Amino acid sequence: MVVFACAGCGAVLTARVARVALPDHSGQKYGHDLLPGLLEPGTYAVDPGDGRPWRPWKPAPEEHGVRLLTYCISGPPNRIGIAPGDVRGTVFIPDRLGGCCCGWDGQYGPNLACATCGCPVATRVDDCGFWQVVWLEPEAVRPVSVDGPVQRVIDWTELPSTPPVDPCGYWSPQWEAAVAVALAHLLAVSGGQRVSVPEGPVAEVFRRAIDSLLPPGPPERHLVLAGPGLSAPITDIALVPRHPQTGEVWPCNTPAEDQ
Known part of the structure; x- marks a missing residue:
């Protein structure tokens, strides 16, 4: 079992979790309803990703002096996904809470900061059509081994x-x-x-x-x-x-x- 701690100040940011395989439906957008969690409580998974950094899309053409700049996020490789209820010691970053409809989709980058030192550490995704998950930034956190029951591998x-x-x-x-x-x-x-x-x-x-x-x-x-x-x-x-x-x-x- 591990907990994940802030790489900057060492504050604990999660409950105890055990690693599982990344589900095939990770990253899937489905319908327009609120979906359940991507992962079970007490577990985490690592997404190898595609390695593309968070960057703006090509800006839309200017019209009437207004220029729209939209963003996408594929995330860095090896982001750590956990159930939203397993997050500890974080606060929202107000200017990064963009979403599409009923929640946050993570398109503006990390939207959770360490409550102790203020460093951006994770991205919560819970908008309609997305599997609810919190993605910990791999460079912003570190795993810490803790005592706890060993997860039984189901036959x-x-x-x-x-x-x-x-x-x-x-x-x-x-x-x-x-x-x-x-x-x-x-x-x-x-x-x-x-x-x-x-x-x-x-x-x-x-x-x-x-x-x-x-x-x-x-x-x-x-x-x-x-x-x-x-x-x-x-x-x-x-x-x-x-x-x-x-x-x-x-x-x-x-x-x-x-x-």
Whole structure:
């Protein structure tokens, strides 16, 4: 277990947290409703990011003597995401609380400062359509090991499941993001060759993209499902689950695409 402390003054800024894998839906914008937290309380995840710094977009043309300068934030690499309720000892930075509708979207950079020394340390994101999270700036904080119970790694067979479709017939946003990640990996590992997929939900979500993006003709590669309770022989490409705590993929002795 660790807490994160201000790199400037050493003040503790979080509750005790344990590391988990970064969810596939991190960074996803979905709909216009308030979404729940990206991470469970007591956990944190690290986003490797794309390395692009926070910088202004190209300024809009001047009209009537007014120039609009808008900003975007992709964030530095290795930002640390935590649940908003795990934040301690911070205050809002008033001139960085920009948002779109019902909250803050983080587009103006760090909007939380250390309450002790005033250094910007984190960005809270909770606007509608965004998964609620606080991103700690990697250069502004440091981890401090603390005593506490070791997080139990849940066995594969005990992991909770999320239905792909809700009772109203709408796709789960978590599933939409996970399917997109898995599809990108499948296309990459295919080497540009036609891939057959098993009938059922996998075919429903993958086949249209395969038909559009891979060459027509008989399949040269074959995808099978692997994971808890599945025993199909794996001879080519396996679609396997990824453990939400550790990030490890289901073990199999073949090139595998994790999900």
